[in-house]
Amino acid sequence: MIKIPFGRPDITSNEIKSVVKVLKNPILAHGPLSHKFENFFAKYTGSKFATTVSSCTAGMHLFYIANEIKKGDEVIVTSQSHISTAHSISLTGAKPIFIDCNSINGTIDVGKIEEKITKKTKAISLVHHLGNPADMNTITKIAKKYKLLVLEDCATALGAKINKKHVGNFGDAGVFSFYPIKHITTGEGGIIISNNKKIIDKINMLKAFGVNKSYLKRRVPGEYDAEYLGLNYRMNEISAAIGIEQIKRFNKFLKIRKQNYNYLLSKIIKKKTFDIVKFNNKPYYGSYYCLCIIIKDKNINRLDIINKLNNEGIGTSIYYPKPIPEMKYYKKKYGYSSLKFKNAEKFSYRSIAMPLGTHLTKKNLNTIAKSINKVL
Ligand SMILES: Cc1ncc(COP(=O)(O)O)c(C=O)c1O
Numbered sequence: 001m002i003k004i005p006f007g008r009p010d011i012t013s014n015e016i017k018s019v020v021k022v023l024k025n026p027i028l029a030h031g032p033l034s035h036k037f038e039n040f041f042a043k044y045t046g047s048k049f050a051t052t053v054s055s056c057t058a059g060m061h062l063f064y065i066a067n068e069i070k071k072g073d074e075v076i077v078t079s080q081s082h083i084s085t086a087h088s089i090s091l092t093g094a095k096p097i098f099i100d101c102n103s104i105n106g107t108i109d110v111g112k113i114e115e116k117i118t119k120k121t122k123a124i125s126l127v128h129h130l131g132n133p134a135d136m137n138t139i140t141k142i143a144k145k146y147k148l149l150v151l152e153d154c155a156t157a158l159g160a161k162i163n164k165k166h167v168g169n170f171g172d173a174g175v176f177s178f179y180p181i182k183h184i185t186t187g188e189g190g191i192i193i194s195n196n197k198k199i200i201d202k203i204n205m206l207k208a209f210g211v212n213k214s215y216l217k218r219r220v221p222g223e224y225d226a227e228y229l230g231l232n233y234r235m236n237e238i239s240a241a242i243g244i245e246q247i248k249r250f251n252k253f254l255k256i257r258k259q260n261y262n263y264l265l266s267k268i269i270k271k272k273t274f275d276i277v278k279f280n281n282k283p284y285y286g287s288y289y290c291l292c293i294i295i296k297d298k299n300i301n302r303l304d305i306i307n308k309l310n311n312e313g314i315g316t317s318i319y320y321p322k323p324i325p326e327m328k329y330y331k332k333k334y335g336y337s338s339l340k341f342k343n344a345e346k347f348s349y350r351s352i353a354m355p356l357g358t359h360l361t362k363k364n365l366n367t368i369a370k371s372i373n374k375v376l
Contacts, residue, residue, distance in 0.1 A: 003313035004367065006290075007181025008359040010246070010253060018241040025237075030208070030215040033240035038191070040247045045166040047174075047193035049200040052235035052243070053207055056155045056177035056190035060088035060125075062233060063151050063173050063192065066202040067123070069094045074120040076148075078108040079323040080344040081127040085153050086324045089125065097121070098325040098336065103343045105277055106292075107134035113142050123149035128157035128167045130319055130353070131287030132279060136162055136170035143171070151175070155190075156319075158183040159254040160287040168193045178239070181357070183253060183287060184246035186239035207233040253358050257288035260356045260365060264291055267369035273297040274376055277351075290317065290353040293372070294346065305375055306352060312371040317353040 022028065034052045042050040053059040069075065071093030077086055080101035089096045099112045106129035113124060124143055126134045134152075143150045150171030154160070158176055160167045168174020173196070176182075178189035194200050205212060210230025213223065235243075246253075265276065275294045279286030295302055306316050323344035325336035354368060 001313060002310060002315045004315055004355060004360065004364045006315035006317045006353065006355045007357050009180045009185045010249070010358045011242075012245070012249075014245045014248075015242045018245055019238055022237050022241045027237055029236050030234060031237045031240075033237045033244065034235050037235075037240040037243040037247070040244055041176075041191050042193060044247055044250065045168055045174075045193050047166070047169050048195045049197060050191055050193045051200050051203055051207065052240060053175075053190045053192060054233045054235055055179070055188055056153070056175050057084040057088055058207070058231075058233035059175035059190040059192040060084065060151060060153065061091050062203045062206050062231070063175065063199070064089060064092045064094070064123070065206055066199055067149055067172075069122050072120065073122045074118060075123045075125055076113055076116050076121060077125040077324075078127050078129075078344075079325050079341045080106050080108075080129060080320065080347050081153060081324060082155065082320055083324055083327060084155075085125060085127055086330065094122070095120075095334075096125075096324075096330075098323075098330075098341065100323075100341045101129065101343045101347065103346065105129060105132040106343070106347045107132055108139070109343065110135045110138040110142070113139070117142075117146050117148075121146065121148060123151060124171075125151045125153060126171075127153040127155070128160050128287075129347075130277065130292055131157045131160050131289035132277065133157065133160050133162050133167050133284045133286070136167075140170055155179075156182065156289040157287050159250065161285040163283045169195060172196060173199055178243060178246075183257075183289070184243065184250055186235065186243040186246070189235050189239045189243065191235075191243075202228075206230040254287065256358045257356045260360055261288045261291055263362075263365050264354070264356075264369055264372075267366065267373075269373045271376065273300060288356050290319070290356050292319070292347075293352045293354060293376070295350045295352070295376075300376075302350060302352065308375040309352070309371055312367070312375070314368055314371055315355060318348075318351065319353050320348055322348050
């Protein structure tokens with residue numbers, strides 16, 4: 001039985017009280033709280049603009065629609081990520097062009113981007129994998145040279161920075177996830193940050209059916225026109241109320257995650273059979289999403305290790321189960337062969353994600369370290 005879960009939302013009476021307050025009001029959607037959360041989030045990340053959405057997937061999809069990415073276009077994307085990073089491209093009809101990640105921290109291999117650029121390439125999509133920032137300096141240089149858009153998938157990277165700049169501010173937009181086990185939660189939800197007003201203004205219309213007047217700007221209820229083919233990807237007020245309380249406490253969350261990581265690192269006995277992915281190679285500052293163990297010894301069966309850790313009561317996770325091009329949908333559609341994305345395969349098939357969240361007590365951390373030392 002799992003006694004120490006991999007992740008657990010950090011919900012206090014503040015979140016509960018704020019949700020109850022929303023429920024006592026008639027405004028449950030497109031109200032003031034989503035805007036308040038947007039302001040808080042933009043301020044925290046140092047971004048000019050932010051707009052809430054129903055998930056990170058919705059946010060990435062909206063970014064591509066807003067930039068008119070369509071069938072016939074290509075988007076260069078890392079093969080080491082959640083399926084959502086590629087699906088949000090495919091949903092527009094464009095083709096994701098997968099490239100491998102690097103072997104150090106699983107972020108996109110920037111040395112492989114240029115060779116994949118064609119006349120059809122419109123954008124680069126990268127992931128700050130498990131809270132380790134990608135090499136944005138190189139990526140933005142390439143994007144500038146070929147006039148490409150850059151989308152940062154920051155789903156697991158709230159709080160990560162390069163120098164003093166938060167991730168999500170280097171490309172044209174950055175999208176975060178508020179799924180329950182992420183750094184902060186809104187139940188389900190996401191947010192897009194950007195320093196480009198035009199992108200955010202268009203996304204604001206597209207996330208609400210493509211209509212030209214927000215709820216707040218209508219002189220008469222129901223008075224609007226549809227300017228674009230849009231969706232309903234908005235965040236509701238209950239989620240936004242939770243998000244406001246969460247972002248207020250995020251600095252504390254991040255500090256605890258960092259302490260948990262450093263404590264585990266000090267207690268785990270180093271062995272030649274495995275590596276631990278490092279954070280904070282200056283000027284890169286990570287967000288400590290999880291402690292990622294990579295099993296080096298090919299004779300060790302990962303599933304056995306996971307089962308043993310789970311039997312010790314420790315929750316684990318895998319990020320991610322397969323390189324995206326090797327997932328059934330993409331394999332069938334584009335015929336990608338295995339063994340092409342070597343580094344992504346290493347992360348997908350040989351890594352184990354250990355918990356770092358705010359739910360862990362000192363006793364839990366000692367149990368986790370003891371079990372790793374025993375099992376590995
Ligand atoms: C890197 C990455 N991108 C996107 C997503 C999807 O986020 P959401 O569930 O908010 O759509 C996830 C979810 O875990 C993720 O890890």
